Amino acid sequence: MKILSLGRILLPFLIILNLYADVSATPDRYAIYKGESVNITLSATGNAHFPDVFDIAGYKVLGASSSSSINVVNGQMTKTSSKTFSFKPDKNITVPSFSIEVDGATESTAPFEIVVKEPVASTQGDEFVVELSLDKDELMVGQSAKLSVIFKMKTTSRVDDIRLSDPKLSDFWVENLGQGKQEIDGEYIKMSMNYLIFAQKSGEFEIPPITAAIGVEADGGDPFFGSIFRNLNYKQIYSNSTKIKVNPLPNGLSLYGDFQIRAEVDKKVINAGEPVNFTIRVRGIGNVDDISSFEIKEPDLLVYADDPKLQRGMISGEYGGEFSQKFAIVSESNFTIPSMSFSFYDKNLKESKTIKTDPMNIEVIPRAVSNLNINSDSSLESDCYPTEVINYKPGILPLIASFIMGALSFYVAINFKFKRAKRPKKELDIKDKIKRAKTDKELLNLLLPYINKSKKIDEILSFLDENLYKNTNHKIDKKEIISEFLRLEI
Structure with a gap:
């Protein structure tokens, strides 16, 4: 029996890998219109290592992609790799030669020209x-x-x-x-x-x-x-x-249109430490998107400003809308919200115009003062008046006493029943309200009346303000707040 070599049996089935050193650089188009991008593809046959390309002829590479393929023809394997770069030239350029390492040897591509043409506008009659x-x-x-x-x-x-x-x-x-x-x-x-x-x-x-x-x-x-x-x-x-x-607009203005301004408060009499909510609104036709935030700069006031809100769209065929901004203002004494002004170029009058709100006076009720301790002075002499003595007959006195006691008992019973019927629901104390607060805004409003009560409360108010208006993320511990209120016996 003839024994065949294992190598001879496998040899016809082996695929021989032949790697040919062959490199090229080709564009998807040799001519483009200004504003269009062009793709340059580097290709190599063999084990290739492509260069890192960040710009082409001085123009930044906008994107890159890679691909590879293996072809088998007549038992021979050929590996082809490519890398494509996208960029956007705005004038005629020469794409330089690229060096590609293939099978340990360095090969170079040929340079070529890309023509950038000015776009030709389509005209009536074209498809x-x-x-x-x-x-x-x-x-x-x-x-x-x-x-x-x-x-x-x-x-x-x-x-x-x-x-x-x-x-x-x-x-x-x-x-x-x-x-x-x-x-x-x-x-x-x-x-x-x-x-x-x-x-x-x-x-x-x-x-x-x-x-x-x-x-x-x-x-x-x-x-x-x-x-x-x-x-x-x-x-x-x-x-x-x-x-x-x-x-340009005169006087350095940046707003054009026809606007009105108004301001409002939720109350004009508040308790000390209680916030008053102040809202300013600018409404009209024009570029409402460019209205800047308002500021209240009063050293004696504690002011919290919300981010402005904007409603905009087409109004009777013209663009416009409403800008609104809210403030929470806290004070320990009477104060005045200053006039707020807004300047723009009036599209109807064809001139600069400034509109403003009226100042608003806010009355602040002072915090309650502790009751004064009034000590009686035994040395003070009371005025003396003569006393008239009335003698009652012994049989009548018990009867009068019984009548008075009965009337008094009836009065007390009726009065107690009336008070029970009219007793209002007990209001939640501040600690319960803190527990139930669901948002930083609710918590801020609850704590504002207690500003300057302690450093801890002021610090928490500062954290809440930063969370709401400066996009920070301070963690607020309600248990810590309640502990501070218990310590202060509030």
Whole structure:
């Protein structure tokens, strides 16, 4: 019997690994429009080590990805690795050579050119059109303008996906108003996205073109999975650019519109140490988002300010809303909440305007004073008056005494019953209220009347204030607070 070598048996089935040193650098496009990104892929066949790339021709790398594959052809294995870098040049560049280590040897890619072209705006008559339009081309700082991005496609066009870029405006605050109605405009189907833009500084500005990526499903899609995994080819089209002039507001103002201001308190008479809640509101048409927080700077007052709240939206076709801010103010004596003022450029009067609230006087009832101990002085002489002696007959006196005692007993019984019926519910003491407090705000309001009672209470008030208004996270121990109240015998 012929014995075959094990090596000869396995040899036909062994895959021989051949690694070929082959490197390249290729872009996904050699020409792009300004504002588009380009992907550069470094590829190598063999055991490759790619360089770390952080910028290409002076432009920061925006993203990177890696991939590898193994192919077997005629029993030979070939390993191919690649690394792709994305970046966004804004002018023509030369992509330099890259050094890649393959199987211990260093190989270099060939340099190549990337051409960056200025976008060409789509025009009426094209299959797809994107347009930028403004309802006004000159503004004041803080004033708003409506910016519309209009996309049009011919009624005969086939489109599977549309992606519109957002306006890029570094010197404007932008509010998205949403999509407008779709309508027929001659041979086009027209749709729009609308924005409000608010000028933040003066000058002449250019709003750059908007990009629309039009996706159409590629022919030859999978008949079974095509509806789920669609292969879309995208075509980029561009809008026109547009210019806008922004004029400065006088006197360093930053707010433009028509506003009213008012202030209110929850009570005008309080006990010492009890907080009064003061609210200021500014309402009207204009850039309410730019209203700054108000401050109350009075050295004799303890003031806690809430973060402002803002309600905003379109009011009769114009942007506006209401700014509101609440304060808790504590004092040991009578005080006056000062007038609060607010300045803006009045859009109707075309001039600067300052509006203000009236000062508010708050009466503070002093803390209760301990009862004075009044000692009787035995040396004081009482006034003496003559006493009239009345003699009663012995038989009548017991009868009179019985009548008086009966009447007195009846009065006491009726009075006791009345008091029991009218007795109010016992109010929770401060320690029970502290136990039931669920939020830092509730706890702060409970402790404010006891400010300056002890260093511990003042410290806890400070922690609560920081938790509420400075986004800190001090742990508040209710048991510690109650122990302090027991120590103070409150």
